[in-house]
Amino acid sequence: MKKKKYKNIVVLLSGGLDSSTLAYLAAKKSPPYLQNRVYSLTFDYGQRHKKELESAKKIAKNTRAVEHKVVKFDLTLWGGSSLTDNKIKIPLNRKISKNNQRKLTPKSIPNTYVPARNTIFLTFALAYAEAIKADEIYIGVNSIDYSGYVDCRPAFINKFQELIRVATVTGVQGKSIKIKTPLMNMTKAEIVKLGEKLGVPWGSTWSCYLGKKLACGICDSCQLRLKGFALAGVKDPLKYKTIN
Numbered sequence: 001m002k003k004k005k006y007k008n009i010v011v012l013l014s015g016g017l018d019s020s021t022l023a024y025l026a027a028k029k030s031p032p033y034l035q036n037r038v039y040s041l042t043f044d045y046g047q048r049h050k051k052e053l054e055s056a057k058k059i060a061k062n063t064r065a066v067e068h069k070v071v072k073f074d075l076t077l078w079g080g081s082s083l084t085d086n087k088i089k090i091p092l093n094r095k096i097s098k099n100n101q102r103k104l105t106p107k108s109i110p111n112t113y114v115p116a117r118n119t120i121f122l123t124f125a126l127a128y129a130e131a132i133k134a135d136e137i138y139i140g141v142n143s144i145d146y147s148g149y150v151d152c153r154p155a156f157i158n159k160f161q162e163l164i165r166v167a168t169v170t171g172v173q174g175k176s177i178k179i180k181t182p183l184m185n186m187t188k189a190e191i192v193k194l195g196e197k198l199g200v201p202w203g204s205t206w207s208c209y210l211g212k213k214l215a216c217g218i219c220d221s222c223q224l225r226l227k228g229f230a231l232a233g234v235k236d237p238l239k240y241k242t243i244n
Contacts, residue, residue, distance in 0.1 A: 009180075010129045010132075011137075012121055012140065014043075015042070016055070017191065021194055022140040025138075038066060040067070042060070042070045043073075044070055045074065047075075047083050047114075048082075049211030054206075071124055083114055084114060092216065092218045094220055118139070118152070130170055141184060142186065145227075154184060161178070164176050164179070202237050207225045214239050214241040225238075
């Protein structure tokens, strides 16, 4: 009988729709004699929607993550985003096109963009991955149904992959840690359908930027989520202030 082998995967888990689907996908067993060992990584960076941290803990537990690390640092020290500065209002009721997509232009980037956030996240993930000898880093960036963030595009991921090759011992040795973006070219509806197949408990996830008791239903994140569920023909179990 063959000995079962393991692949160590670091998953960036916010507790939202995309990252939760990603965590379930990473935790899914691979072909015979190979099994994924998931190490979940969540960030408490001073975001106003801290409610997502509780969702991340639930998802990490449900996917039986080997470890779930919550890294705390404070991006409110300099703000620059409505998610880290309470003096900046989160945009509500922004118009989303019929197919959910936004074209990336300087004016289209909302103030919910947190300066260099994914660069910071991936840097932490890279250090963690190298320390635990992980093979891959999963991040739920998406270039189709998204709010217009520059660090969610393939160009950014490709450049960071280049950095890994020259900035880590494993990379120099020719065993570079791979960044995986399974959701990059999927619509939000397709992600919802994938999550349904994987058994993601949508009621345990959180997407709203406001982080109140009920989801607002009108921030970018809520709108994209609701459109995704509607187009997928799946009922979103979350309660929304503007709907329920």
